[in-house]
Amino acid sequence: MALRIEEYGMLGDLHTAALVGIDGSIDWLCLPRFDSPACFAALLGDERHGNWLLAPAAGGTCTRRRYRGDTLILETEWDTPEGSVRVIDAMPPRSGAADLVRIVEGVSGRVPMRTVMRLRFGYGHVEPWVRREDGQIVAVAGPDATWLASDIPMELDDTTEHAEFTVSAGQRVCFVLTYRPSHEGRPVPVDPEAGIAETEQFWNEWVGHLRYEGGWRDAVCRSMTTLKALTYAPTGGIVAAATTSLPEEIGGVRNWDYRFCWLRDATFTLQALLGTGYIDEAREWREWLLRAVAGNPADLQILYGLDGTRWIPEFTIDWLPGYEGSSPVRTGNDASGQLQLDVWGEVLGGIHLSRKAGLEPDASAWELQRTMLDYLEGKWDEPDEGLWEIRSERRHFVHSKVLSWAGFDKAVESVELFGLDGPVDKWRALRDRIHRDICDRGYDAERGTFTQFYGSKGLDAALLLLPQVGFLPWHDPRMLGTVEAVRRELGHDGYLLRYDPSADGGVDGLPGGEGVFLACSFWLVDALYSTGRPDEANELFERLLAVRNDLGLLSEEFDPRAGRQLGNVPQAYSHVGLVNSARHLSGTHPATSPHAVREQQPDDEGE
Numbered sequence: 001m002a003l004r005i006e007e008y009g010m011l012g013d014l015h016t017a018a019l020v021g022i023d024g025s026i027d028w029l030c031l032p033r034f035d036s037p038a039c040f041a042a043l044l045g046d047e048r049h050g051n052w053l054l055a056p057a058a059g060g061t062c063t064r065r066r067y068r069g070d071t072l073i074l075e076t077e078w079d080t081p082e083g084s085v086r087v088i089d090a091m092p093p094r095s096g097a098a099d100l101v102r103i104v105e106g107v108s109g110r111v112p113m114r115t116v117m118r119l120r121f122g123y124g125h126v127e128p129w130v131r132r133e134d135g136q137i138v139a140v141a142g143p144d145a146t147w148l149a150s151d152i153p154m155e156l157d158d159t160t161e162h163a164e165f166t167v168s169a170g171q172r173v174c175f176v177l178t179y180r181p182s183h184e185g186r187p188v189p190v191d192p193e194a195g196i197a198e199t200e201q202f203w204n205e206w207v208g209h210l211r212y213e214g215g216w217r218d219a220v221c222r223s224m225t226t227l228k229a230l231t232y233a234p235t236g237g238i239v240a241a242a243t244t245s246l247p248e249e250i251g252g253v254r255n256w257d258y259r260f261c262w263l264r265d266a267t268f269t270l271q272a273l274l275g276t277g278y279i280d281e282a283r284e285w286r287e288w289l290l291r292a293v294a295g296n297p298a299d300l301q302i303l304y305g306l307d308g309t310r311w312i313p314e315f316t317i318d319w320l321p322g323y324e325g326s327s328p329v330r331t332g333n334d335a336s337g338q339l340q341l342d343v344w345g346e347v348l349g350g351i352h353l354s355r356k357a358g359l360e361p362d363a364s365a366w367e368l369q370r371t372m373l374d375y376l377e378g379k380w381d382e383p384d385e386g387l388w389e390i391r392s393e394r395r396h397f398v399h400s401k402v403l404s405w406a407g408f409d410k411a412v413e414s415v416e417l418f419g420l421d422g423p424v425d426k427w428r429a430l431r432d433r434i435h436r437d438i439c440d441r442g443y444d445a446e447r448g449t450f451t452q453f454y455g456s457k458g459l460d461a462a463l464l465l466l467p468q469v470g471f472l473p474w475h476d477p478r479m480l481g482t483v484e485a486v487r488r489e490l491g492h493d494g495y496l497l498r499y500d501p502s503a504d505g506g507v508d509g510l511p512g513g514e515g516v517f518l519a520c521s522f523w524l525v526d527a528l529y530s531t532g533r534p535d536e537a538n539e540l541f542e543r544l545l546a547v548r549n550d551l552g553l554l555s556e557e558f559d560p561r562a563g564r565q566l567g568n569v570p571q572a573y574s575h576v577g578l579v580n581s582a583r584h585l586s587g588t589h590p591a592t593s594p595h596a597v598r599e600q601q602p603d604d605e606g607e
Contacts, residue, residue, distance in 0.1 A: 002043070002324050003027070005246060005565040006549035009065065009074045012229035013091035013098060017242035019043060019569075020074055020089055022062050024055030031144065031179040032098050034232060034239050035259040035306060037331075039144070039179075041124035044245055044320045044329050047116075049124025054087055054102050054175070056080050057112040057164060067551055070221055071203035072229055073196060074551075083109015085167055092195040093202045094233070097187035098179040101195045106167040115154075115175070116162040119146060123317050123331070127159045133186070137161055145182035149189045150175045211277025214586025219545055222552035223575035224276055227269070230572050232306040236284030237261040237292075238269060239306065241556065241568035247326035248514035248557050248567050255326055257333050258556075258568040260312060262303045263289065263343045264387060265573060266350040272579040274357045275588065286354045290365060293347055297375035300347075302340045302389070303333060312336040335389040342387050344376045345403030345410075349469070352410040355418065366420050373411050373427065380404035380434060386453070387462055388498060392509025396454040398442040399462040405434040406469040435471070439478075448481030458503025459489050461496045461520035464527045474530040483527045493560035494543060496520040515557035515566040518547065522577030526584050534585070541581055554578065 008019040008027070016036070019028040027042040029052075038044075042051035055062075056078050063084075065076040074089045084107035092099050104113055119128055121141040128141035137148040137156065148154065151173045154161045167173055174192035190198075206228060212220050230239050241258035248254040266289050273282040292308040293300055301310055314334040322329050351365050380401065383394035408431040415424040441454040452460040463482050467474045474480075490497045495516035501508055521544055529537035547558050547565070554574035556567025 002046075005323075005555050005567075005569050006553075007061075008043075008553075008569065009067075009076075009549075009551045010072070010226070010229060010242060010553060010570055011074060011089055011091045011100070012072055012242070013094045014229065014231055014233035015094050015098065016091075017229060018089075018091065018100060019242070020076070022065065022076070023060070024053055024062065024076060024078075024087055026052040026089075026100075028243060029100070030259070031146075032181075033306060034230075034242060037122045038124065039119050039121050039146070041120065041320060043243065044317075044323055045124055046321075047118060048120075049320060050118050050120030052102075052115070052117045052177070054104065054115045055113070056085060057114040065550065067222075068200065069204065070207040070225060071200050072225060073199055073203070077107070078111070080109075080111055083107065083111045083169065085111040085113065088196060090196055090199040092190055092199045097189075099190040099195060100177040101190065101192045101199075102175045102177075103192055103196065104167050104173040104175075106169045106171040108169050110166050110168045112164065112166050113173075114162070114164050116160065117148065117177075118160050123320060123329075125317075125319055130156060130159050130161070132156070136186075136189075138186075140182050143181055143183070145180055147178045147180075147186060147189065148175065149178070209277055212275075212583075212588070214582055214588045216541075216545070216582045216586075219548070219552065220276065220579050220582050223554075223578045224272070224278070226553060226570050226575050227272065227572055227579075228278075228281065230570065231281070231284075232261075235291075235307050236281070236288040237304070237306045237308070238265065238285060238572055240265065240303075240573065241571045243568045244331055245320075245326070245329040246323050246555065246566070246568045249326075249512045250324050250559075250566070251326055252512040252514075253326075253328065254510060254512060254514055255322065255328065255330060256335075256568070257314070257330050258571070260303045260305055260333060260336075261288070261292070263293070263300075264302065264340075264346050265576065267346050267353060268576045268580065269572070270350050270353050270357075272576045272583075274353070275583050276579065279359070282354065282357070283359050286350070286359060289347065289350060290368065293372075294364075294368065297344070297372045300343065300372070300375075301336050302338060302343045303336050310336070335385075338385040338389060339379075339382070339394065340387060340389070341376070341380060341382070341384045341400040342397075342403035344372055344379075345405070345407040345469070348372060348407040348410050349403075352414055355414070366414070369411065369414070370422055373407060373422075376404055376407055377430060380430075381437070388460075388508065390508040392507065395456075395507075396441070397460070398438060398450050398453060399460060399465065401434060401438045401442065402466055402469060402471050405431055405438065405471060408434065409470060438471075443478060447485060448478070449485035450478065450482045452499055452503070452507065456504050456507075458500050458507060459486050461486055461490055461498045461517065461523060464520070464523040467530065468526070474527075480531060483531055486527075487524065490520075492516050494540060495558065495560060496524050515559045517557055518544065518554055518571070518574040519556075519577040522574075522581040525581040529584050538585060541585060544578070544581075 128139035244257035245255040386397035555569035
């Protein structure tokens with residue numbers, strides 16, 4: 001039986017991530033990168049698909065666990081009849097080969113321990129050739145190779161490495177798993193004690209740059225550490241999550257691969273980074289963004305690989321049964337080929353935000369923006385798949401239109417604030433035309449709310465973002481009505497669904513449902529606060545904090561009735577939402593708002 005999603009903690013080295021369960025088993029690890037095939041894939045199957053167990057021989061879940069301070073060093077402890085033991089797990093920041101360090105530390109008594117490692121490359125499909133070599137155990141399969149160094153002798157049983165041993169109080173037993181491409185030969189493993197020390201120093205120094213004086217500092221710090229851990233250091237790209245195919249509904253088909261970089265996340269992520277003092281990370285993310293979108297704007301994708309790769313075909317992995325039988329298991333993401341017009345606005349807003357924040361201007365950035373604006377001018381009035389990546393017919397989604405409006409609005413503001421050259425009168429006219437179109441066709445006057453798409457009876461939590469991009473002020477009656485309608489119709493035990501999948505005859509073309517969407521619930525926090533209900537906003541924020549697991553991690557969604565997390569984990573969008581809502585509630589948000597609301601906005605007559 002699989003552990004619950006919230007029962008996993010994350011390790012990471014800024015290239016990839018591992019998930020460690022409360023039973024001491026590493027059930028997910030992709031090497032050498034986030035998007036590489038997993039060598040431990042038990043998360044989406046069982047132990048036959050690869051895992052590394054290190055725990056008391058009696059088994060069972062841990063008594064307690066925690067991250068060491070603000071670091072990504074995980075300490076898991078068991079109290080047993082024979083004594084207490086601690087397992088210390090870390091992935092030192094990578095300088096060459098990838099290392100995974102596990103140290104067993106006796107706390108009291110004498111505790112019998114057991115370790116079993118089953119390496120299965122290719123998402124659990126490929127059994128490696130395993131042999132001993134110079135005191136280490138080597139596993140090779142095609143391009144992949146690992147070396148296991150340990151303080152105790154390991155036994156080999158076909159392709160399984162295992163051992164039983166006893167640890168006494170004060171004793172430490174170390175293991176280091178090192179990955180390197182098989183053609184590069186044997187690596188020198190990190191010294192385990194030095195690796196832990198280096199990991200602790202790295203994270204402590206990084207957290208020391210946090211500039212945040214608002215409330216809930218510990219939660220903000222853990223979320224920022226998680227965002228950093230989801231960063232691919234060689235390029236500065238930030239993956240949406242560390243996993244693939246964790247379901248949005250247990251047993252359902254809404255299982256997607258999130259180990260890629262979404263352009264939509266750019267502005268909100270920049271907002272969180274700049275608002276907490278991480279200027280270097282913001283600059284690196286901005287530079288990744290500019291490289292990824294360079295070229296013909298007609299070829300713009302909504303998501304890219306860690307290094308800007310465009311080709312991300314979607315496949316199903318038939319030999320993996322899926323998390324709690326939720327199939328299919330997918331790799332790649334066909335949404336990379338969709339038309340989602342809001343992305344142009346998000347990219348334009350992200351570049352504008354970085355310029356307003358004082359990041360050194362890129363000489364080609366404005367040229368790129370103008371090219372994107374030319375393309376958007378001819379596309380904004382077309383239907384698209386929208387930000388939720390529907391897999392049915394295209395529609396005129398209101399959020400997509402609003403972000404198209406925002407792209408031209410930021411272009412006008414760029415000319416006004418920075419003296420940049422461009423056809424500002426044409427952009428003003430386009431901005432006002434789009435504004436009128438949305439207010440005429442995307443607003444239901446009888447219900448007093450904007451709708452999910454033109455003519456829709458359904459709603460969309462993304463409508464809560466309209467004031468954040470400057471489309472209308474929060475106090476506008478149309479926005480007040482929209483906030484109430486979204487809260488009423490998409491509310492679920494106080495949280496928010498992102499939309500109703502059954503509305504309008506099934507908007508997304510997929511069977512089944514899903515949990516409440518955590519990022520959208522943070523948007524509701526912002527909406528409540530901005531419409532003069534700070535007490536309700538604080539109450540909802542505290543409820544959302546309680547959704548985090550014991551290590552402070554959030555997945556994509558939550559099932560309030562079952563009380564469990566759903567979707568891929570840890571989810572960058574959820575943690576960005578937490579940080580930005582904390583900044584809202586603490587009054588530290590406006591200085592780095594991605595689309596600052598100006599005093600005068602065009603109304604639905606374009607005045």
